[in-house]
Amino acid sequence: MNIVACMKRVPTTELVAKVGADGKHLDASGVQYMVSFYDEIAVEEAVKTKEKHGGEVTVLTLGPSDAAKELRECLAKGADKGVILTDDSWSDRDAHSTAEALKAKIEELGADVVFCGRVATDRDSASVGPMLATMLGWACVTDVVELDLEADKGTAKREADGGIETYAFALPAVITCQKDLNEPRYAGLKGIMAAKKKPIDESPAPAASNQAEVLALELPPARPDGRILGEGAAAVPALIDALRNEAKVL
Amino acid sequence: MEPYRQLDFLQLDDQFTEEELMVRDTVRSWVNERFMPVVMEHWEAGTFPMELAPELGELGVFGPTIPEEYGGAGMSSVTYGLICQELERGDSGLRSFVSVQGSLVMYPIFAYGSEEQKREWLPKLASGEAIGCFGLTEPDFGSNPGGMLTTAKKDGDDWILNGRKMWITNGGVSQIAIVWARAEEGIRGFIVPTDAKGFSAPEQKHKWSLRASMTSELVLEDVRVPASAMLPNVRGLKGPLGCLTQARYGICWGAVGSALACFDEALSYSKERIVFDKPLAGFQIPQKKLADAATDITLGQLLALRVGRMKDAGKMEPHHINMAKRNNCAMSLKTARDLRDVLGANGITLEYHTGRHMCNMESVITYEGTHDIHTLAIGQHLTGLAAFR
Ligand SMILES: Cc1cc2nc3c(=O)[nH]c(=O)nc-3n(C[C@H](O)[C@H](O)[C@H](O)COP(=O)(O)OP(=O)(O)OC[C@H]3O[C@@H](n4cnc5c(N)ncnc54)[C@H](O)[C@@H]3O)c2cc1C
Secondary structure, rough: OOEEEOOEEEEEOOOOEOOOOOOOEEEOOOOOOEOOOOHHHHHHHHHHHHHHHEEEEEEEEEHHHHHHHHHHHHHHHHOOOEEEEEEEEEEEHHHHHHHHHHHHHHHHHOOEEEEEOOOOOOOOOHHHHHHHHHHHHHEEEEEEEEEEEEOOOOEEEEEOOOEEEEEEEEEEEEEEEHHHHHHOOOOOHHHHHOOOOOOOEEEEOOOOOOOOOOOOOOOOOOOOOOOOOOOOOHHHHHHHHHHHOOOOOO | OOOOOOOOOOOOOHHHOOHHHHHHHHHHHHHHHHHHHHHHHHHHHHOOOOHHHHHHHHHHHOOOOOOOOHOOOOOHHHHHHHHHHHHHHHHHHHHHHHHHHHHHHHHHHHHHHHHHHHHHHHHHHHHOOOEEEEEEOOOEEEOOOOOOEEEEEEEEEEEEEEEEEEEEEOHOOOEEEEEEEEEEEEEEEEEEEEEOEEEOEEEOOOOOOOOOOOOOEEEEEEEOOHHHEEEOOOOOOHHHHHHHHHHHHHHHHHHHHHHHHHHHHHHHHHHHHHEEEEEEHOOOOHHHHHHHHHHHHHHHHHHHHHHHHHHOOOOHHHHHHHHHHHHHHHHHHHHHHHHHHHHHHHHOOOOHHHHHHHHHHHHHHOOOOOOHHHHHHHHHHHHHHOOOO
């Protein structure tokens, strides 16, 4: 099977976010990156699919050349090759423009199945996967928690609001991965050594075709300090009063 | 408390390759996710989480510098050092478990063993399918192992081993023991199966240090092993000492990891803890403790890194290790003691890590050559005069 996993590098979860001087971008100075959480699950599912059906896993990313670091991590966990569509303004792209660039490369690579994370943990927009499937004209199941693939078709369970939906679909397809789908493995030391020898191709991404523009980026307002109303049972009336009249939640 | 953030005061991350950092970060995540949730419970119970041994094997941390054909990963010594740092950031018992397996059991088989011994044991030890221990110290001979009383006598083609070893890490949980014994021709190393007749490993209990690690005596009463159990390619004290050089190297890094854990904990605690109406971190005395710790740790990092690069370049000599082991263990013990203060009463509970590290370092500064023995070794190197006797 020809398997592609799409991966985005995102700022690490330890990041203390700062808005840049232009008020539209994150201040990128000193930011460290990592593989987006759900993309790790996508890569794991891709590798598991290869282990079951044979074939090859390509991890595809749109980003700067530096994204080779995150690609190597994916290669260390069992993927076979990495592809970077290079674009130094990668973080300015909207979902449409990103999906379009990925689509062109996936058509060139010729995939049977494409795995994406459910959502990238930086922008939180959950749209590249479904857009990509629409552009490719392929089936798409999002938020998948259980997957069973055969040579030319598959069934997937997805998490819907308050229930589980089961879908049947034909390949090729785009699957976006929810966290319960699998438990990503650790890159063992041997995997890390092997990753050194695996290829990473770089080619320039097609020009951006953004359809939406970021006008402003703001941090959420600081949470006001907590307040201690008193101790033990004696504090209950004051608490009820505050919940009822100030917070208006009762 | 916040997630662990490693002090890197001098941007030493710039000095590591992408691969070295990837290994470090992988081991760090494993320790965070798999080991930290259970360390308190095991430390308190005086046990090691044996169920993690296959995971450690899968990760590849047993003998990572051993070539791939024997089940290792063929990695650099600096990478191995970073592994030890991350493991000991968790607990000295975890790093000890891995050090013994890699440096004290796999290394002698690799360096002094026959091809058959290597093929038989190294892959199993690398995967964690077999666990080993290293028996050198005896009740009456610790700093002076050359005085050992354990004997190996030829009987036809076999060897008969008799004696007692003490303080043996993993002794009770091993399938094999590397036992050093005095033969007519000099000190020899043997691969002894722990189920051999006459072999027993009673546990040494009631430790208040390195509790998340099993320590045992080894009792050998007419233990018969075949000729093929002897490590053929070394004779004399340089056999065990060669292993100790490897293990001590890992300790140089491990001690830094332990200190890094204490520093991270004390720093974030001091920022959150309010005393006399402001954060503890805003007072001069805790700041001095933190400034001293950050400086000492950074110097320890530099020492470990330099020795590691020298080791990879084939330039490292035992006296370099004497200095790095001596300095970094003392640094780590002092750092833990000073920073434990910052945590106040919380510092004496196992909910916090610093007290546990403080207790552990008392073992780490003692085993693999005490602080004073390393002092004498450096002194001998500098002056050409031995002051051991
Ligand atoms: C938790 C733990 C795990 C261990 N694991 C292992 C293991 O797996 N395998 C193994 O073989 N051993 C192991 N050891 C043993 C360890 O290596 C020895 O305890 C250590 O070498 C010190 O020996 P000793 O305890 O006999 O102390 P001693 O040699 O009796 O030393 C006592 C004191 O005298 C000092 N001293 C000794 N000689 C001199 C001298 N010439 N001049 C000045 N001062 C001197 C020492 O520095 C020390 O302060 C372990 C020990 C501990 C605590």
